[in-house]
Amino acid sequence: MTERANNFPPLPKFTRLRPCFYQNFEEEIPDEHRTLVRRIYHLWLFYCLTLAVNVVACLAWWIGGGNGVNFGFSILWLVLFSPCGYVCWFRPAYKAFRSDSSFNFMNFFFVCGIQFVLSVIQAIGISGWGACGWLAAVSFFSTAVAVAIIMLFPAVMFTVSAVATALALFRVHRWYRGAGGSFQKAQQEWNSGTWKAPPSNEPQYSNFAGPTLPQYPTVPSYPSGGQWP
Numbered sequence: 458m459t460e461r462a463n464n465f466p467p468l469p470k471f472t473r474l475r476p477c478f479y480q481n482f483e484e485e486i487p488d489e490h491r492t493l494v495r496r497i498y499h500l501w502l503f504y505c506l507t508l509a510v511n512v513v514a515c516l517a518w519w520i521g522g523g524n525g526v527n528f529g530f531s532i533l534w535l536v537l538f539s540p541c542g543y544v545c546w547f548r549p550a551y552k553a554f555r556s557d558s559s560f561n562f563m564n565f566f567f568v569c570g571i572q573f574v575l576s577v578i579q580a581i582g583i584s585g586w587g588a589c590g591w592l593a594a595v596s597f598f599s600t601a602v603a604v605a606i607i608m609l610f611p612a613v614m615f616t617v618s619a620v621a622t623a624l625a626l627f628r629v630h631r632w633y634r635g636a637g638g639s640f641q642k643a644q645q646e647w648n649s650g651t652w653k654a655p656p657s658n659e660p661q662y663s664n665f666a667g668p669t670l671p672q673y674p675t676v677p678s679y680p681s682g683g684q685w686p
Contacts, residue, residue, distance in 0.1 A: 461479050461481075462476075462479070463475065463476035463477060463478055463479050464476050464478075464479055464480060464481070465477070465478045465479070465480040466478075478548070480551070482494060482495060482498075485551075485555045486551070486554055486555055487554065490554040493554070493628060493629070493632075494550060494551060494554050496625065497547055497550050497551075497625050497629075498547060498551075500547075500618070500621050500622065500625055501542050501543055501546075501547045503614075503617070503618060503621070504538070504539075504542055504572075504576070504618050505535075505539045505542070506614070507611060507614040507615055507618055508531070508534055508535040508538060508539060509535060510610055510611045510614060511531050511534070511535070511579075511587075511588060511589055511611040511614075511615075512528070512531045512532055512535055513607070514531075514589040514607050514608045514610060514611045515527045515528040515530075515531040515587065515588075515589055516528050516531075517604045517607045517608065518589060518593070518597065518604060518608055520604070521597070521600060521601040521603075521604035522600055522601065523584075523593075523597070523604075524584065524585060526585055526587070527584070527585065527586070527587050527588075527589075527593075528587075529587070530585075530586060530587020530588075531587040531588070531589075533587065534587055534588070538575075542572065545568045546564075546565055546568040546569040546572055549561040549562075549564040549565040549568065550562075550565045550569075550629065553565055562629070562633050565629065566626065566629070566630060569622060569625065569626055570626065572622055573619060573622040573623055573626065576615055576618045576619035576622055577619045578590075579611075579615045580612060580615035580616045580618075580619050582594060582608075582612060582615075584596075588611070588615065589608040589610075589611040589612055590611070590612045590615060591612045591616075593608060593612075594608035594609045594612045
């Protein structure tokens with residue numbers, strides 16, 4: 458089988474940077490889990506969009522008379538949490554459903570739980586933390602109404618992100634427990650090292666029961682004397 462080339466993130470061919478991951482929902486994710494994994498992927502995209510909108514809102518907050526520290530932190534959160542979200546909680550979910558890995562399921566539950574708490578804090582909007590949440594937006598109505606309305610957009614989006622993250626955790630955990638998963642299985646994968654083994658396609662070939670070729674002798678028999686019929 459040919460080696461698969463990485464295809465994510467999609468980068469222009471004229472750059473020297475190359476994709477770091479291989480991602481193919483149709484090829485690697487079973488049919489019954491494909492919709493759920495896609496929704497988790499869309500949740501990650503939505504959170505990245507929320508962070509980008511938050512940068513614009515923090516800039517408007519700064520222009521309207523707010524603290525410039527919030528704008529600086531908002532850029533940091535966008536640059537930091539966008540790739541970390543993909544690597545730390547979406548990618549474990551992808552690998553967990555791809556290879557039925559209990560270790561990656563546990564990794565997803567832990568990191569995505571932290572992501573949920575982070576989204577709640579950002580939705581609250583504590584001043585000086587680089588997030589335009591509800592407290593920051595509502596309190597700024599007395600200063601600049603237009604800016605406060607702009608700040609409401611990331612507040613709503615952070616709230617939706619927190620709710621969607623909680624729903625994703627609940628759905629994945631319910632399926633995992635129903636399928637017989639446990640922390641003990643994750644420990645066994647860690648101790649045996651199977652959690653880092655690449656997915657194998659051998660089972661789909663090992664059960665091949667098609668017609669076999671006829672058996673021929675190893676050395677063919679030719680007529681003697683060099684005469685051919």
